[in-house]
Amino acid sequence: MSALSKSPSRFKVPGYLIGPILILTLAMVYGSLGSEYFLQPASIIFNTGRYMEIGLLALALTFVIINGDIDLSVASTLAASAGVLAKLFAGGVPIFWCCVASVFTGFVLGLINGLIVIKFGLPSLVVTLATLALYRGLTQVLLGDDVVANYPESFAGFDQRLVIGGNPGLPAPLALFFVAAIIFYYILHKSNYGIKNIMSGSNPSASNFSGIGVDRVRLLAFALSGTVSGICAVMITSRLSSTISNVGLGLELLAITVVVLGGTDIFGGRGAISGTVVSLFAIMAVREALVIQDVNGQVQDSAVGLLLILTVLVPRIRSYYIDKRDRQKRFNEARAKA
Amino acid sequence: MAVKVNSKISYIFKKREFGIFLFILILLAIFGSIEPRFFRSENLNAILSSVGILMVVGAGQTLVIVTRNIDLSVGSTLGMAAMVMGMVARSRPDFPIIGLILIAMVVGGICGLINGFLVSFGMIPSIIATLGTLAIFRGAVFLVSDNVQIDPEDVPKDIISLATTSPIGIPWLLIFALLAIVLVWFVSSQTLLGKRIYAIGSNPEGAISRGLSFNKITIMVFVFIGVLAGLGGVLYTARYATINPADVGRGLEFDVISAVVIGGTNIFGGSGTALGTALGCILIGILSNGLTVVGVSPFWKACATGFLILLAVAIDNLVRRRQEENFLLAIRNQRVAK
Numbered sequence: 001m002s003a004l005s006k007s008p009s010r011f012k013v014p015g016y017l018i019g020p021i022l023i024l025t026l027a028m029v030y031g032s033l034g035s036e037y038f039l040q041p042a043s044i045i046f047n048t049g050r051y052m053e054i055g056l057l058a059l060a061l062t063f064v065i066i067n068g069d070i071d072l073s074v075a076s077t078l079a080a081s082a083g084v085l086a087k088l089f090a091g092g093v094p095i096f097w098c099c100v101a102s103v104f105t106g107f108v109l110g111l112i113n114g115l116i117v118i119k120f121g122l123p124s125l126v127v128t129l130a131t132l133a134l135y136r137g138l139t140q141v142l143l144g145d146d147v148v149a150n151y152p153e154s155f156a157g158f159d160q161r162l163v164i165g166g167n168p169g170l171p172a173p174l175a176l177f178f179v180a181a182i183i184f185y186y187i188l189h190k191s192n193y194g195i196k197n198i199m200s201g202s203n204p205s206a207s208n209f210s211g212i213g214v215d216r217v218r219l220l221a222f223a224l225s226g227t228v229s230g231i232c233a234v235m236i237t238s239r240l241s242s243t244i245s246n247v248g249l250g251l252e253l254l255a256i257t258v259v260v261l262g263g264t265d266i267f268g269g270r271g272a273i274s275g276t277v278v279s280l281f282a283i284m285a286v287r288e289a290l291v292i293q294d295v296n297g298q299v300q301d302s303a304v305g306l307l308l309i310l311t312v313l314v315p316r317i318r319s320y321y322i323d324k325r326d327r328q329k330r331f332n333e334a335r336a337k338a
Numbered sequence: 339m340a341v342k343v344n345s346k347i348s349y350i351f352k353k354r355e356f357g358i359f360l361f362i363l364i365l366l367a368i369f370g371s372i373e374p375r376f377f378r379s380e381n382l383n384a385i386l387s388s389v390g391i392l393m394v395v396g397a398g399q400t401l402v403i404v405t406r407n408i409d410l411s412v413g414s415t416l417g418m419a420a421m422v423m424g425m426v427a428r429s430r431p432d433f434p435i436i437g438l439i440l441i442a443m444v445v446g447g448i449c450g451l452i453n454g455f456l457v458s459f460g461m462i463p464s465i466i467a468t469l470g471t472l473a474i475f476r477g478a479v480f481l482v483s484d485n486v487q488i489d490p491e492d493v494p495k496d497i498i499s500l501a502t503t504s505p506i507g508i509p510w511l512l513i514f515a516l517l518a519i520v521l522v523w524f525v526s527s528q529t530l531l532g533k534r535i536y537a538i539g540s541n542p543e544g545a546i547s548r549g550l551s552f553n554k555i556t557i558m559v560f561v562f563i564g565v566l567a568g569l570g571g572v573l574y575t576a577r578y579a580t581i582n583p584a585d586v587g588r589g590l591e592f593d594v595i596s597a598v599v600i601g602g603t604n605i606f607g608g609s610g611t612a613l614g615t616a617l618g619c620i621l622i623g624i625l626s627n628g629l630t631v632v633g634v635s636p637f638w639k640a641c642a643t644g645f646l647i648l649l650a651v652a653i654d655n656l657v658r659r660r661q662e663e664n665f666l667l668a669i670r671n672q673r674v675a676k
Contacts, residue, residue: 070465116648123605125408125465126651129595134644140637245637253469266463296485298584302477309456309470316461 016263016275019311024282031289038292045171047288049159049239052173053078053232054251055280058258059184060228062276063221065259066188066201068268069124071225073113075251076135081106081233083139086148086243095155102237103230109135110226114219132252140245149242158238173235180228185273197221202269257308258283282307354602354657358617358650362624369628376631386512387501387577389623391416393515393616394570395590396597397522398563400615403598404526404539405559406607407457407464412567413590414475415449417583420571421479424488424581427497435496443568449475450564454557472591479583488581500576511573518566522612535559540608596643597622600650604658621646 013021031038038044057074064071085102089095113131117124162169188194200207200214208214237243260266261283262275283304290300369376395412402409419442426433426441449471456467500510508516526532537545538555546552570590575581601618603610625646626639 120652120655122651122655126599126605126647129592129599130644130647130651132592132644133596133640133647137638137641137644140640141635144635144637253472257469260466260469266466296477296480298480299477301473302475305470305473305477309460309462309467309474312462312466313456313460320461 014263014272014274015315016272017278019263019314020261020275020279020282023307023311024278024285027282027285027289031285031292034289034292038289045169045174048284049171049173051280051284052159052177053236053239053248054254054258055177055277056180056228056232056235057225057251057255058262058276058280059180059273060221060225061255061259062184062262062264062271062273063188063197064124064225065256065264065266066197066268066271067218067221068201068204069117069218069221070128070256070266071110071113071124071222072128072252072256073109073131073135074225074229074255075248076132076139077106077109077226077229078233078236078248078251079139079245080109080135080142081230082237082243082247083142083245085233085237087142089151090146090148095152099234102233103227106230106233107223107227110223110229111219113226114222117222118215118219136245136249139247143243143245145245147242147244151237151241155238156241158235173239176235181273181277188271188273193217193220198269198271201271254283254304257304261308261311354654355611355614355617357653358601358614358621362617362621365621365624365628369624369632372632376628381627381631383509385620385623385627387509388627389619390509390511390515391570391573391577391590392593392597392619392622394518394566394573395563395594396601396615396619397515397518397612398566399594399598400522400601400603400610400612401526401535401559402464402563403595403603403605404607404610405535405556406539406542407556407559408468408595408605409453409560409563410465410468410591410595411449411453411471411475412563412570412594413587414472414479415446415564415567416571416574416587416590417479417581418449418475418482418571419443419446419568420575420581420586421483421488421583423571424493424575425483427494428488428492431492431494433494435494438494438497439569439572442571443565446564446566446568446571447561448564450561450567451557453564454560457560458553458556476588479586483581483583485583487583488575490579493575493579493581497572497576498579500573511576514569514573516616518569519612519616522615526612531555531558536608593622596647599647602650602654604654605651618650 028039061071061074081102084105085098088098088101113128116122116127159171159173161172163172163175164170196212196217200212200217204214236248258280259276262279264271264275286303287300290303399409422445423438423442427438453468453471456462457464503510534550534555538550538552574586597618598615599605600621601614603614622643625642629639629642630636
């Protein structure tokens with residue numbers, strides 16, 4: 001950091017972005033070694049569609065984690081919302097109202113999470129672990145072994161649609177993600193709510209005494225996370241154009257990885273939307289580069305896990321040694337004086 | 339007076355486990371009255387052997403959660419240990435069974451050591467570190483096995499007989515589980531090390547300022563759960579006789595943490611007992627088996643587990659609040675008496 005601050009350039013990259021940007025660059029280089037088509041805009045854009053649900057979940061999770069809470073149930077909420085959507089569609093409800101119901105289901109389930117956590121004063125880790133099982137169970141009860149498919153042409157294939165035509169165009173999921181990222185950026189960093197969010201995460205009791213309704217802030221974050229899960233349920237249903245009860249299984253760990261890799265403190269109080277966005281693209285690039293190099297899917301996951309640990313570990317070790325060196329220096333100075 | 343307060347707390351602790359025990363009895367009564375075949379010895383045996391693996395790993399997880407940490411990587415650690423053991427057994431069929439069990443435990447212990455180092459010296463929050471190693475160890479299982487599963491004919495007969503033979507009326511599988519529970523009970527309640535583990539969990543700053551080594555105890559606890567997960571790998575192999583790199587131990591972390599939380603261990607550390615965890619495991623086993631025997635759709639199982647966790651933490655919270663009130667009351671009475 002000292003080298004950076006001495007440099008004359010006025011633009012400084014925030015510390016939490018250095019890791020993800022480094023990973024993104026390395027992954028791009030590694031991928032382009034594997035195939036010359038890797039860095040072509042068309043192939044990059046084509047590959048992004050699958051990751052945008054994770055991206056949206058991670059954006060909403062950023063708020064929850066900054067509050068010092070965690071929501072493990074996002075993927076199950078997504079599944080339950082998708083289940084409601086599918087069940088209503090199978091019952092003959094017009095697809096538009098199915099989508100509205102799906103988003104509403106997500107909102108209600110998120111609200112339930114928040115209410116249990118806040119009204120009973122229970123740890124969010126345990127509560128959302130319970131609702132992870134509960135909501136997944138509800139989906140299984142709702143759908144059973146059924147596969148709901150045959151969605152209308154107008155609904156299916158959301159990820160194939162282009163918002164801006166041409167080559168390369170801008171596919172709808174990517175456009176939606178960027179719009180959401182900008183909105184969430186303004187909410188977190190520019191709005192009243194975002195400031196309250198960060199403050200109540202960094203010191204809940206002090207914020208409470210300063211007149212910030214910490215409970216309401218946390219409740220809103222849970223509701224937001226649920227609502228976004230509902231929206232993602234619509235996206236994933238449209239993309240896969242079929243629904244089964246294990247839709248989105250295990251997405252919660254990936255979404256949390258994205259948030260933490262983006263520099264959001266798991267204990268709350270610190271975090272940025274820009275970090276989440278960059279780390280999403282970093283993880284995407286790593287996985288796609290490994291696909292190009294023909295690496296097994298599980299090994300891709302473990303590479304992401306390794307990167308997660310390294311991005312948290314390296315700055316801590318670095319600051320530990322800087323601290324140690326400074327202490328030694330002070331000690332030496334003191335001894336020289338004496 | 340201090341002695342009296344102490345005896346009161348221990349009384350409530352006893353009561354808490356008694357509550358789970360009571361709940362188990364109620365469940366038994368309900369399932370038994372609906373379907374008398376539930377009490378057949380084969381069915382009871384099936385329940386006990388299904389909770390064996392959960393109990394072994396849960397015993398370790400109890401201590402980890404008591405120290406304010408969490409180990410999400412147990413499923414992958416178990417998979418890694420089982421896979422390495424299976425590969426040794428496949429290449430050298432005449433390898434002694436004790437050697438195989440030791441290999442599994444050592445592999446598990448190494449995985450635990452990695453976790454312990456990351457959490458203690460790496461200063462990474464355990465939830466992030468083990469989220470990373472959850473993916474890393476799973477990837478390692480694939481790399482080690484080259485994505486080839488261990489077939490039932492390659493698993494030594496001695497290992498399989500651990501699940502099928504019962505030396506003193508209960509299967510070996512359960513004997514191992516009970517040994518693990520007794521070991522944790524002994525360490526936590528009868529030794530100085532146990533007191534230190536609880537001290538680190540209930541007040542880390544205080545414990546460290548009293549001269550306890552946070553790093554040493556953290557690493558010890560993580561190695562311990564690793565070794566137990568390795569043993570769990572042996573039991574898994576005994577029960578299922580197949581080691582598939584993708585399936586072995588997958589999702590175990592959620593079941594284990596559920597069982598520990600239902601058993602009354604506080605997710606914020608400092609309290610929890612081996613007996614409670616054992617009862618929590620049995621409760622989950624009875625519930626999932628009973629629902630099937632009674633004829634409820636298996637899809638309700640996840641719902642029931644989720645609901646059970648919520649119930650357990652809610653009751654736990656109430657008990658803790660009352661306990662604190664009683665404690666304050668006792669102190670006030672003491673002052674009034676003076």
